[in-house]
Amino acid sequence: MFALLKRYRELIVVSALLLVPFGLFLAHGTVPREPNFVDRTVLAITAPLERALGFCVDSVVAGWKGYVDLRGVREKNQALVRENAELLDKVRALTEAELENQRLRGLLDYAQTHEGREIAARVIGVNPAGTPLSIRLDRGSDDGVEKGAAVITHAGIVGQVIRVTGRTCDVMLLTDPNSHTAVMVQRTRSRATATGAGGGQNLILEYVRRTDDLKEGDTIVTAGTDGVFPPGLLVGKAIDVVKKSAGMFQSAEVVPAVDTTRLEDVLILPLVHWEAPAETAAVTARDGGAREAGP
Amino acid sequence: MKWIATVGLALLLLTVESVAVKYLGFSVTRIDVTVTIIAFLALRAAVVQGAVCSFLMGYLLDVMSGRPTGLYVFLAVLVFLLGRFANNFVDVGGRASFAVFAMGLDALHMLLALSFTWMASRDAGAIGFSIGGLVLQVCLTGLASVLLFPLLKKVVPEGSERTSEIGLLR
Numbered sequence: 001m002f003a004l005l006k007r008y009r010e011l012i013v014v015s016a017l018l019l020v021p022f023g024l025f026l027a028h029g030t031v032p033r034e035p036n037f038v039d040r041t042v043l044a045i046t047a048p049l050e051r052a053l054g055f056c057v058d059s060v061v062a063g064w065k066g067y068v069d070l071r072g073v074r075e076k077n078q079a080l081v082r083e084n085a086e087l088l089d090k091v092r093a094l095t096e097a098e099l100e101n102q103r104l105r106g107l108l109d110y111a112q113t114h115e116g117r118e119i120a121a122r123v124i125g126v127n128p129a130g131t132p133l134s135i136r137l138d139r140g141s142d143d144g145v146e147k148g149a150a151v152i153t154h155a156g157i158v159g160q161v162i163r164v165t166g167r168t169c170d171v172m173l174l175t176d177p178n179s180h181t182a183v184m185v186q187r188t189r190s191r192a193t194a195t196g197a198g199g200g201q202n203l204i205l206e207y208v209r210r211t212d213d214l215k216e217g218d219t220i221v222t223a224g225t226d227g228v229f230p231p232g233l234l235v236g237k238a239i240d241v242v243k244k245s246a247g248m249f250q251s252a253e254v255v256p257a258v259d260t261t262r263l264e265d266v267l268i269l270p271l272v273h274w275e276a277p278a279e280t281a282a283v284t285a286r287d288g289g290a291r292e293a294g295p
Numbered sequence: 296m297k298w299i300a301t302v303g304l305a306l307l308l309l310t311v312e313s314v315a316v317k318y319l320g321f322s323v324t325r326i327d328v329t330v331t332i333i334a335f336l337a338l339r340a341a342v343v344q345g346a347v348c349s350f351l352m353g354y355l356l357d358v359m360s361g362r363p364t365g366l367y368v369f370l371a372v373l374v375f376l377l378g379r380f381a382n383n384f385v386d387v388g389g390r391a392s393f394a395v396f397a398m399g400l401d402a403l404h405m406l407l408a409l410s411f412t413w414m415a416s417r418d419a420g421a422i423g424f425s426i427g428g429l430v431l432q433v434c435l436t437g438l439a440s441v442l443l444f445p446l447l448k449k450v451v452p453e454g455s456e457r458t459s460e461i462g463l464l465r
Contacts, residue, residue, distance in 0.1 A: 017372045025366045046310045050314055
C-alpha cells in the first residue's frame with residue numbers, strides 16, 4: 001500500500017491540488033466563502049503593503065500634479081501680472097483723467113462765473129534756475145496772451161505773465177520775491193501788499209496798518225488795485241500776525257491758497273485795468289466774497 | 296526555499312497590481328502576473344513543487360479577488376499542468392518566446408475562468424467578456440512577462456528532473 005502511494009505520490013498530490021479546489025468550486029462556486037484565518041492573515045500582510053504603495057503612488061502623482069499645476073500657475077501668474085500692469089496703467093490714466101477733470105471743472109466754474117475771456121493753459125515747464133520763480137505755460141502771444149496778464153486757478157491766484165513768445169509764456173509766481181500783489185483782508189477790507197519771500201516760504205503781508213483788525217486765519221483776497229488781478233480772488237490765509245508796539249504797520253504772513261509747486265492747469269486772464277472797489281461792501285456785493293473752492 | 300520566495304513574489308506582484316488597477320483604472324482588463332509566474336514554473340519547476348506553488352498563487356489570487364470560490368486555485372494548478380504539457384512541444388528559451396508562451400497560457404486561463412464562471416452561474420452578463428479586453432490583457436501580460444523574465448530566472452525554483460522527460464507528470 002505504502003509502496004503504491006510512494007509510487008504514485010506525485011500523481012496523488014497533484015490530483016489533490018487540482019481536484020480539491022475544483023470540488024470546492026463546484027460546491028460553492030456561486031457563493032463566495034467567508035474569509036477564514038489564513039485569508040485574513042494574507043489580507044493583513046498585503047494591506048500595509050498596499051497602503052505603502054498607494055502612499056508612494058499618491059506622493060508621486062501629487063508631486064507630478066503639483067509640478068504641472070505650478071507650471072500652469074506660473075503661466076497664469078505671468079498673464080495676471082501682465083493684466084494687472086495693464087489695469088494699473090488704466091487706473092493711473094483714469095485717476096489722472098479724474099484729477100484733470102476736477103481741475104478743468106474748477107477752471108470752467110470760474111470762467112462761467114467771471115466776465116472776460118480766460119485762456120486755459122497747461123504748465124509745460126518750471127524755471128530750472130529758480131530765479132525768478134516761474135513756470136512756463138503752453139499758451140503765447142498767438143493765443144492772445146499778453147505780458148503782465150494775471151494767471152490764476154480756481155483755487156486762487158498764481159502769478160503774472162512776465163514773458164511771452166508765440167506759443168509759450170513764462171509766469172512769475174506770487175511766491176517770487178519780486179512779486180507784489182495788492183490784497184485786502186476779506187473780513188475787514190483792510191488793504192495790504194502780499195510780497196513773495198522766495199523758495200517754498202509763505203508770502204509776507206506788508207503795509208497793514210497797526211490799527212487795522214487782523215487775526216490769524218483771516219482770508220486774504222486780491223484788492224484789484226494793482227491793475228493785474230481782479231478784486232476778490234483768493235490769495236491765502238493770514239498767519240503769524242505780529243502787532244508791534246511801535247510803528248505804523250503790523251506784520252503777518254500769508255499761506256498761499258495755491259500750491260505753486262503742483263500746478264498743472266491754469267487760467268490766463270486777459271490784461272485789463274481792473275477798477276479798485278470803491279468800498280468794501282461794493283466788492284462783496286459783486287463777487288459774493290472770495291472763492292475759496294479747494295481741489 | 297525558493298518556492299517561498301516565488302509565492303512571496305506573487306503576493307508582492309498581486310499587491311502591486313491591485314494598486315496599479317486602483318490608480319490606472321483597468322476597468323476592462325488587468326495584468327495577469329500570477330499566470331506569468333505559473334508559466335515560468337511550468338517551464339522550470341518540478342511537478343509537485345510547481346503544482347504547490349501554483350496552488351498557493353491561485354489561492355492568493357482567489358483571496359485577493361474578493362470573492363474566493365476556489366476557481367482560481369483550481370485554474371492555477373490546471374494551467375500549470377497544461378503549460379508543463381505544452382512545454383514538451385515548444386522550445387522556450389528567451390524572453391520573447393517566454394512572453395508568447397505566457398500570453399498563450401494567459402488567454403487559456405482567462406477563457407477557462409470565463410467558461411467555469413459561466414457554467415457555475417449560467418449568467419452570461421456576470422462574466423463580462425470582451426474580445427478587446429482579452430487581447431489587451433494578454434498583451435499586457437506578455438509585456439509583464441518580458442519585464443519579469445530576468446527576475447523569475449533568479450527567484451523561481453528549477454526542478455532537477457525537468458530535462459528531457461516527456462509527459463504531463465513525468
